[in-house]
Amino acid sequence: MEIENLLVSGLRLRCAHEAAFFSAGVIPDEEILEDRSVFWENGADSSGVPDEQAKTDTGDDLSTSGRFTGNLSLSTCSWPPLHAWVGALLILLFENGLDEGYLDRRDRPPLKVILSPKAVKLLEDSAAGISRFSVTPGHICALCPYLSWCARDTGDSQEE
């Protein structure tokens, strides 16, 4: 649940509505509901091993990759979108007094995340309770997975 809270805070850096949707457990796409590829990764080691051992193999150890010794790294999943993980990593960097870290992505090169002065300002604003709302639809909304949930419901079905 700790990572859930971190991701909610990460999303809130971009849009409070998006954070509220994620926090409420809303998933914008039926395919994401059915996509259990994350479990496949962990499931591979649970098939064919005794149940007692499988019980301990419930998640990835963040230090297993060993590729980023000395830096903060976070292993991402397919859901939520990357910007949530970027936000979460920025918070971790800020809290730990670090300047840069990595997002370890499956099947893709790792992403370097730098805590820039702009990001620090964003985090300070967030800590002071100044949250961002995407009031005017724009660039941020166009990239948001929840766009269709936020959009005003116009022209309904024919029987109305």
Place this chain on the structure above:
Amino acid sequence: MARLICITSEVGMSRKNGTIQLTEKDGGRSALVPVVQTSEIFALYGAEPDGPLLSLLSQYAVPLHVFSGGKHLRSYLPASAILSGKTVLEQVRHLEDGEKHWLLAREMLRGGARIRCMAARTLRPREKEEWESRYLDCLAEGYAAGLIGIRQILSEFGKIDGEFLEREKWESGELAYASGLARAVVLGSITKLSLDPWIGILCSNGGIPPLAEDLFFIFSPLLVWMWPREDRPSPDRENLPDIFRKHLSRPSASNGSRLWSLRYLPVREGYAILSHFAAGRPYRCASRVGVDHYGD
């Protein structure tokens, strides 16, 4: 991609090496089903799951529904998918407020009437005016009755539904089976929502959690009435799993370019309710929902 699994013989269910082991009661054949490839299980001819298996299903958020002789016996529903206690608090706060509760209930009644009109128009186009007029009259009575009269109005809707289904020539066994399967689908959807299923909006009691009963009220015309006429469910029907999966995969709603199947309509509706509670979004019941006639 995870799959909906239908089991077509009576089985014992246990856990073996992190997978699901099925053992046939008659014959003793056994099979292993990977839990990570499974999204929901319908045991159509009875099942006896053991404790460790239920724990595994709970860990992977896989609902299990047990049927026998065409009747829905019970469902095992994992609760681990519930993410946020905040939404439950919002749900309670919202429904404790009589005015807010009524606005939500009123919208749900309207959605239920709209879906019924849509189904009647699709299934019995020549009689569409008759059914539309009856359902809209019932809705108007509901609007006038307010929160206190909801139970009575639901009963009125039920009477009209019964007459419609009689005219559609549903046999009681087939109807009970289709209703059981639809209730199981709705119950499965509850496990994907951060809402308390025991706090309903329209219903306050019944055989299943009230919130699931609410969703069943809205979507039963699509999940039950619009079942392919030639292939209505019965325990003797060998190809039932294929027909059931095909029925549930019918495209039924869209959010922008994203399509939602019939199976996930209750989840989508739950999300709309969640968005209303948690983010203050206006709630529009069964928004942009539409199912074509089978074969169209």
